[in-house]
Amino acid sequence: MLEILWSIVAFLVAISVLVAVHEYGHFWVARRLGFKVLQFSIGFGRPLLRWRSGDADAVEYRLSAIPLGGYVKMLDEREGEVPAEEAHRAFNRRPVWARIAVLAAGPAANFLFAIAAYWLMFMSGVEEITPYVGAVRADSVAAEAGLLADDVIESVGGQRTESLDQALIAFFDALLTDGVIELSVVDVDGERHEVTLDVSDRVSELTEPDALFEGLGIVIGPRLPAVAASVTDDKPAALAGLMAGDQIVAIDDQRIEFWQEMQSYISARPGEDVTIAIVRNGETREIPLTIGAEQDEGGQTTGRIGIGSPQYDRAVFAERLYTLRRYGPIEGVRVSVTETWRLTALSLRFLSRMVTGDVSLRNAAGPIMIAAYAGDSAQAGFNRFLQFLAMISISLGIVNLLPVPILDGGQIVVAGIEGIKGKPLSMRAAVIGQQIGLAMLIALMGFVFYNDITRLLGS
Numbered sequence: 001m002l003e004i005l006w007s008i009v010a011f012l013v014a015i016s017v018l019v020a021v022h023e024y025g026h027f028w029v030a031r032r033l034g035f036k037v038l039q040f041s042i043g044f045g046r047p048l049l050r051w052r053s054g055d056a057d058a059v060e061y062r063l064s065a066i067p068l069g070g071y072v073k074m075l076d077e078r079e080g081e082v083p084a085e086e087a088h089r090a091f092n093r094r095p096v097w098a099r100i101a102v103l104a105a106g107p108a109a110n111f112l113f114a115i116a117a118y119w120l121m122f123m124s125g126v127e128e129i130t131p132y133v134g135a136v137r138a139d140s141v142a143a144e145a146g147l148l149a150d151d152v153i154e155s156v157g158g159q160r161t162e163s164l165d166q167a168l169i170a171f172f173d174a175l176l177t178d179g180v181i182e183l184s185v186v187d188v189d190g191e192r193h194e195v196t197l198d199v200s201d202r203v204s205e206l207t208e209p210d211a212l213f214e215g216l217g218i219v220i221g222p223r224l225p226a227v228a229a230s231v232t233d234d235k236p237a238a239l240a241g242l243m244a245g246d247q248i249v250a251i252d253d254q255r256i257e258f259w260q261e262m263q264s265y266i267s268a269r270p271g272e273d274v275t276i277a278i279v280r281n282g283e284t285r286e287i288p289l290t291i292g293a294e295q296d297e298g299g300q301t302t303g304r305i306g307i308g309s310p311q312y313d314r315a316v317f318a319e320r321l322y323t324l325r326r327y328g329p330i331e332g333v334r335v336s337v338t339e340t341w342r343l344t345a346l347s348l349r350f351l352s353r354m355v356t357g358d359v360s361l362r363n364a365a366g367p368i369m370i371a372a373y374a375g376d377s378a379q380a381g382f383n384r385f386l387q388f389l390a391m392i393s394i395s396l397g398i399v400n401l402l403p404v405p406i407l408d409g410g411q412i413v414v415a416g417i418e419g420i421k422g423k424p425l426s427m428r429a430a431v432i433g434q435q436i437g438l439a440m441l442i443a444l445m446g447f448v449f450y451n452d453i454t455r456l457l458g459s
Contacts (some may be wrong), residue, residue: 010374010385012067014041018110018393019070022400025109026072030102036075037090045066096419103408103415110397111340117390118336125326128163128381130319133218135258140217143336145195149223150188152320157182162323164220165387167457169342171212176359179203188320207350207359212265222321224259228307235306240289242278243313249284250277259360266291270303344394351398405433 003308020042027040041047041394043064052058064070071240075082076091087093091102136143153161156170157177158161174181179200197216198204205213213220223438226248231238248262252274256262270293277286291303327335353359357440387450401409414433418424 005376006379007376009194010378012376014374014385014392016067016391017389019043019067021109021113021393022071022106023072024394025105025107025112026102027302028041029105030072030074033094033098033101035091035094035098035102037072038075039071040074041073042070042310044069044071059262093422096415099415100412103412104401106408107397107400110393111269111344111401114343114390114397115333115336117386117393119332121383121386121390122325122327122332122335123329124383125324126387127322127324128165129221130321130323131161131164131167132220133416134221134223135219135260137217137219137261141197141199142195142217142401145197146193147183147185147195147197147218148187150320151185153183153185154192155184162325168212169346172207172350173342173346175199175203175206175212176346176353203353203358207353219258219260219264221260224310225261226256226262227310229310230308231436232306232308235304236289236292237305240276240287242276242287242289242305243280246278246280248276248278251275263309266305267302270294270301272303340390340394343391344398347394347398348374405436406438 023040023042027037030037037059039060039062039183041062041064043062045065046064047064049063050060052060074091075086075089077087078092082090091099133147133149133151133153135149136147139273144413153167155161156167157174159166159170159173161167161170171181179198181197181199183195183197184192185195199216202215206212228237228242228244228246228248230244231242251262251265254265265414269291271291273288273290274286275286277284289305291305293301295301296303298312349358374388377384401412403413404410405414410433416423
C-alpha cells in the first residue's frame, strides 16, 4: 500500500508540473500576441482555489479538483457574446498564424522543459549503468554474432553509448531502421571489435515491452554465480528443500551457469512445475518445485521461488559497469538538446510503426503504468525523477501534436484549413470534428488502460 501511495503522489506531482508547463506555454504566447485570456486552470472540474491578477486585464487562476489536465480559456465569439470593443482580441478573430503559434506553444513548452530537466540533471551529475554485457546466451543471435561476456558496448550504429539509456535508444533506432544493429564493443582486455546483429525479421517481437535484450540473448550487468545466498521461509524454494549455499546448475535439463540465466528462466514461467538440479557439498541432486507467481515493481506477473542473489564486489565492476555523466553549462545544453531530439525522433518512429503494425501496440502505456514508473523514479532520487519528467514531457508534447481535432495538433490543422479557405469552418463541421476527436481520445484512453491492465495481470 505504501508503494501504491508513493506512486500516486509521484504521478500527481509529475502530471501537475507537466500540465502547468504545457498550459503556461499557451498562456505566455497568447498574452504576448494580444489574445484576451480569461482563465488559467491546472486541473478540471470544480475549482478548489481561485484568484485574480491585479492588473486591468485580469486573468482568473484556478487550481481545480481533477488533477489530470488543465486549460487556458480565451475570449471566443463561438462560446458566447463578446463586447464589441474587445472583439479584436477574441481567439476566432486573431490571424491564423497567431492562433497556430498559440496552439503550438503548449507542446513547444514541453520540449523546452525536457531540455531544461536534462540540463539540470547533467549539471548536478548522474551515475548511470553502462551497457556492460554480463552474459550471452549460448544459442542466441548475440552469441552467433560474436558478442562476449564482459564486453562493453561503446557505440551502436555509430552513435556513442556511454550509458544503458543511450544504448537502448540506439538499439531501437537501428531496429526500426533496417533491423541490422551494428555494435562497437570493448572486451575485458581493452581490445575493440565489431559485432553485427541482423534481426530484420524479428522487429515486432523485439519491440514487445522488456523483450529486447532477452530476445537478443544479452544479459546486462555483472555476472553472478547461480548460488542461493539466502532462502525465504514459506516460499517455493524453501518448501521444496533448497538451502542457502546451493548452486543451481540446471533447470529442466537446461544448463545454468549464471544467476541472470536462472532468474530469466524462472521469471518467464510463473506457476509452472520445474525440476532444479543443484550442487550441495559436492553432490548433485534434483529437486522438483512449482514456481511462484508474484507482481514485480511494474505490476507485471513474474515467476519467483524465494531465493536471494549473491552480492558482487562493486569495486571490481565500478570502472566498467558505472559511468558518471556530468557536464558544464554549455556542454550540458548541447547534450540535453541531443537527448531530447533523439528520444523525440525515436518516439515518433515508434508511433508511426505502431500505426502500420510493425511495432507491438503493447508499448503504449497509460496512467497506471506511468504512475508505477513515476513512483520508481521518485524513489531512485531527484535526478531520476527529473529524467522521468523529461521523458513524459516529450511524450506529452508529441501526443498533443497529433492531428486529432480535440488536441492542439488537430486545432492547428483546422486553423491551417481556415487560412487556405480564407474563412472559418462551418459550425456543423466544427462540432463533428470535436465529436470525432472526443471519440478518438476515449478510444485511445480505453486502449492504454487495457494495455496497463493486461501488463499488470502479466498476460
